[in-house]
Amino acid sequence: MNDVSTTITVEDIRKLALPLGTRVIAGDGLLGRTATWTTVIYPEDPLANKSLQQDEVVLVAGTNGRAKPGSTDIDIVRWAADSKASAVVLSDMPSPSAIAEAKAYNIPLLILPPDSRIRMVEKTVVSLLVDRKGQIERRGTQIYKQLTQISSRNEGMAELINAMARLTNKAVVIQDKRLHVTEHTLQPQFVAMWEDIESFLRKMDNLPVEMQDRHRVADIDQPVLMQSLPITGMARLVAPVVTKSVGRGYLSIIGHDNDLDDIDLLVAEHGAAACALEMAKLKAVSETEKRLRGTFLDRLLIGDVSQQEAIRQGERFEHDMTQTHVAMVLAWRGDNTPSMRRLETTVNSLIEQQKANALVWIREKEREVVVFHATNPEDPIDTSLKLGQAFSNEIRRMYQNQHIAMGLGQPARDIASWRTSYRDAVQAMELAVRLQTDAPLYIGDLGVYQLILSLSDRDKLVSFCERTLGPLVDYDMRQNADLIKTLEAFFNCHGNLSQTADVLIVHRNTLLYRMNRINEIAQIDLNRPETRLALHLAITIRRLLSMN
Template sequence: MALPLARYATIVPCAQVRAKQKMRHPMVAEATLLTVAEICRLALPLKAKIVAAPQAAERPVRWALTISSDAPLPYLEGDELLLVAPSEQPCHPHNLIAACSRAKVAAVAIFEPVDPLLMALAEAERLPVIALPQGSRLRDLERSIISLLLDRQGHFERRSAQIYEQLIEIATENVGLEDIAETLSQFLGKGIVVQDKHLRVQACRASPELANEWDAVLSLLKDRSKLPQALSDRYRLPRHTAISYTQTLRNDGISRLVTPIVSKGIGRGYLSAISRHAPFTELDRLVLQHGASICALEMARRKTISDAEKRLRGDFLHNLLMGTLSEAEALAEGDRFRHDMRSPHVAIVITWQGEPHPSVRRLETLVNTVLQNHSIQALVYVRGEELRLFFTDEARDLIARARAFAEAVMEAAKREYRHARLAIGIGGVAEHLGEWPNSHRDATHAAQIARRLRAEKPLYSADLGIYTLLTRPDLRDDLLALRDKMIGSLLNHDERQRADLLQTLEAFFESHGNATQTAEKLSVHRNTLFYRMNRIQEILKLDLNQTDVRLAVHLALKIHRLLGEQN
């Protein structure tokens, strides 16, 4: 039943009542006044939000008071924040908003869901309305606001503990990093970015002031050179100490407060609050550090789930290649992993070559990053020291797309690990599930040859040509005899003298006999190269200017890489 307007009119009590009210309602000094937005951020639950007249949220707040929705307003002096308790008799929005406007109330806080009519009326009167989450205890909120107004520093310490508890509650709901970022952004009033250890954005929430520039801000944060030096080595972060750094990102005042996301003493990512001109307070630091702890829990949970999925996916693909799954079972398992098993696929096998090299897990992370950046669908799994994946794409030339992807992986590996090299083999197109084992076998063979040849590009199985002949077991002895006849004396010389003339000869052939390119490849002067080539011909007792001799020597070098080192 709607209540009459008179019940919400501001009543001026007698002098005695006025004095009594003032004793209960001391005014806060002007210098310590906080705004409605600050009260919402610093004293109310994390999920509380301003749903009407946000443009008036800079109004000052002098006091907080809990009222009943079915009772007249008490004595008010203006700039109070009213916490409206529900009652059996619903109030009429017109009456409440009109009475609050005449009493110069700073804001009204009401349990959600908030009546749309009340929000429209409040918007017209420029009266901020705060939606409180169900279950909030109004008397506790009233005390929290008054405590903030009277004892800000003490309140910050208590508020920090409250926020941590609320973030823990959010984390237990398994809402994900996106909801955590949204909650932190709402509380801090700033943009929030959650990044993993590779600076990939895992979740973010833009603040209204940065909405139009958010993409540019995210690009800045992906630049590792922008990371504070103290946070650059995730294995050497200060232990038992919460750290955060403020840094300017751009000359127009955009800055960030960043803290590492740490688990088991190792940095797992970074949590940043982004703002323009607004200073970062001590409470901001505390909240961001608490948020980093919650993000660490959520990232650990996601990793546990991801590891379980990897094991299941690996077992599935292993069984598929071994032929222990029927086509119907394979299709059903593919649907479980949200992957279309009916489209054509290409098997790709990737492994590190040479020693030392990074771990296969780092290779897996590298490959997954390239897949994500290029929006490519693939089933990936690790077996021993190899990473195997089945690649699919809507492009007509699937092999060309597979080559481009494999080359992108190689380029990413060079950037990330300057001295490490990859061997990549690409199998043929598998039009249906029955051909997957054949494509995988071809890719494995190509990867083995790429590793032995120290190939600097991915090898496609159909392009192996003569290498297929050179790896036939029944020809092994004859091929090694040819190797010894053509370059055996050079191999012996290098072993005795600890020289590297074989490397010079290989570089010469890789550069197609071009002296300038060979010298650049070896980082030597052309005269030094000519001396080495003359010395090689003296040792071999061969004339490399003859076409047939050059072909035989080149073939012997390939045999040595394919069979000799293994032998």
């Protein structure tokens, strides 16, 4: 970042002294000129009586209905250029001719926001020229006040980011805790390289090491860090957005590495604080909406909501309750699992990524996340199973040592059927727990499993397994063999020998040898349908008994 020096430029004055909202009308590329002092000009006063030193900034007061101007804006621009002034700052919108003259004479032309008091502007500019450090601190207070006012007026995160872009004249990006870009502004000079920049920003490993643990970012010594980008000459100032001592996102100000300065640092620091307020406000609104939605859906599942009320509430949540829905119930499996909130957040994020239409809420008492997926009415099961598999894949990616159970109910083509679909999904999820599988299970595919689980005589089930599989289990134990594992793969592949060999990673001849050994040891004939059915049932019962 640029070092603080005694030289003050027009750009320094624009960013550190002129009122927030000042715009450059002409000469945007000339703002690096040195500025040594400032002079106020009133249009009604003759210019002949005014003296101007080289490198001064000319502040022009507004007419405000006073006497007829003695000098036009064109006259002032020409006079300032002839006197080698650094820039002209106007209170009133310049005429097209004055803008053309400024461009012709190569002098920057700026305009103050409405209602600016010219003497106060002069005082601020002088303060910067004689006390840069003090003015930077005062400017930081102004920036924070302006940004927090945007939030208090409920103008939203997008306007916050736009305001920061106007203050810095650089690209500004706000990302959530998963580094998804939620809002950004892009300067024209960065368009060609933006895809590479955004790709870099989305990778967690590319964050400064101090900021990668969002539960510790509140304790880092420097609230804003400068980081080089993988594009020659480009860098960013990055600051964590912290609420309740936890990082909720990241703010980046992006520009050429030799162009990031003190004002950008201030905007990054105070902008992150303003974004934290906005995020906290959005989260509070979101949590309230979640509670209301959860209460409504809990009532729906106990049959306490009429169809008319359900449709009306759905409109409030911007959700069409009349569509075909499939209930999906998810729960963590095992001990020391993440929170239900993390599971819900992961599900919501994936639904947003896939642009799926669903209602999601946590049932805390039941320790489950419920999803009602507005599915494809022509192919409801496969569509929802595909979404469920996406949930499973994403959870496995994010939480590599954790497992979930997921069940899907029958399609509900009317609101009265939501309760039944939910109950089916719970049964399927409970079976997924017993089978210890992360794959989504659809209740319609689980008839045999449900039948076995409904049988109460455990001794008879154990006896059937021992009678059917006993010789194979004993052989596996004595010889450290895999005949039971081979049978499971064989049935999972629907009796296809080539697929079974691929799953077991063995040669087809090795598989044929194992199948012959199964026939010999168990004294059975696998070619008989009744034998295959008995073996498949025995393996299924054995798995269920060991899990239950």
